[in-house]
Amino acid sequence: MAVGKGLSYKARRRWTLVILLIGLPLYIVAAVSIVNLLDRPSILVELLVYVGLGFLWALPFRYVFRGVGQADPDAEGDDSNGPGA
Template structure:
């Protein structure tokens, strides 16, 4: 069963306010376990991690910025 617009908005808020900061802390700690790479490589690693975190949540974030399609207009 697909999520309703309202549920997707709530889940996107939880993901952005709780999940993303946790992901950032984990990503920084994992990268810190290794010797510091050159600055350009470190930048590429963080950019790649920035894209990777959102891939599982594409369906949740899709259409969130638009008007509620389930809402009936009077």
């Protein structure tokens, strides 16, 4: 890994799995707990809170998620991760 490059592609894929499998369920529990503190607001307010929280959870992880669904840019001519693999 080059100096100043940041996380490698494989590290970003691993962190993405950790965030989605552990972090997201925890965030969902927190979001539901926050909405429960509001004494059952109107359906529109509740929807806006869920949409806002759903958008906010991904903001800190933009860099980790960026390009994870693409082929490994560090692979040199290796087609083993391609669509036919």
